[in-house]
Amino acid sequence: MSTKKRDYSIFEKFNFERKPVGVKYSLTKPEGIEQTDKSLALCELFAEAHTGKPFYVTEENVQCGEQVLGIVEYPPMMYSGALGHMYSMFKDAGANRRIYDYVPHLPKDSIKYISHATVDQMNFDPDLLIITANTKQAEIILRASSFSDGKMWNFKGTTCLACAWIYAHPYLAGEMNATVSGLGFSMKAREVLPDGLFVITFPFDHITSLMENLEEMEWEPYWFNLGREGFIAENKKRAGELAQKLDQPITDYHE
């Protein structure tokens, strides 16, 4: 496992109630981290990391969602869609079955060990950084995600297998993803998090630019504190000045 090279201290500024969690996948046993003795669902692992020391899991510790990690294959009961109706997730098996055509999972047997550590305890540069944030924090994080490249936020998810969109999709697609706690069926049933928190996952190749953007951008632009009428008036004034400078027609600009 590669050792930690990056400085993640920028995240301390958020004062998160639940610290961001780094996740590392490996085929070799992680060094300097203990295996947990618990049995947890994949969607519970990052929440478990919020509460204590770094740990790693193998197949024996993952009680649900292990298919997403490519550790085992989906059993026919899942793959057929038969379970979805029982859980009241889907109208029928056909609707449930369809999701298996696009729900992402890691290639079979491509990893054996999954390490988790909060951002202040990581001894590795993570494959995924999972941030649990309130709306104010999420606004800053999401704005930072596109601050330098203008990329669209594109949140993908399904009623079931929320873990796939947190642990597999960002890693495989190289895209940030986000969900809101309370939307994932089993995560809600397992009471992983209180409802209404953003769970935002960044893959390894987006973490550096996220942190650079957080360093550079204004976290709370004065625009947020003008009130509605103040915002409209200030917008008109500043946009008018800019239009004049750019020799553009002065119209009602608004972003």
Place this chain on the structure above:
Amino acid sequence: MASNSQDYSALDKFNFERKPVGVKFMITRPEGIKHIDKELNMCEMLKEAQENDAFYVAPDDWICVGVEQMILGLEDPEPVLVSGIFGGEEGLFKGDNACRAMYEYLPTLPKGSVQYVAFASIDKLTFEPDVLIMTASLPQAQTLLRSINYSTGKPFVSRATPVVACSWIFVYPVVSGELNYFITGLGMGMQALNIFPPGLFIISVPFQILPTMLDNVKDMNYSPELIPGPGGVAHRKRVNQFKEEMKKKIAQ
């Protein structure tokens, strides 16, 4: 215009015969750069910037058949172009319909978003480019095309059409955020203008991924010549041995 704060020294090791060129799209007239004083097609401007001082191009300077104004969002496309009749009748396509269909793919900048385009070779850059364009030999391209894949695993892909190469070299990377490359000799207009010898790689890296490329190139080995490999038997022996070692490692 944001001033140039990027460190490009990672590219020094390539010792390019033709300098990399930075291009910036702007709505305001650039300061400290001279106005172009020649009549050139956009694809020729790449060579002009490699060999001469930095310059900018204003809305009235475009002289190609009208596609430059279209891809830059300066003007709406002319019917004679987008109908396909121009390419179809000239024999570049089997029919007008094929040429018309091509316009569905051509990337363009949003209408009215750009007025000026600045060009400067890498040693004369005074601005942060929207796209950095490198003209590379095969050994150089081997490293440069890997430079995004190296840390992201993303494939390198070339998107192009036989005409309007400028849209794929200058605009597509910026609107998609993806590296793109074009091989000289494949673009019909560029070939007609005798800009570059055939077989060179024109590699365009947009601002979104430029820091990633520069970071990775720093890390990556580069040889100015393609070194002959050890051959099938020796290569297979080496990789099989390495694979066995890795198997032992993951079995522990």
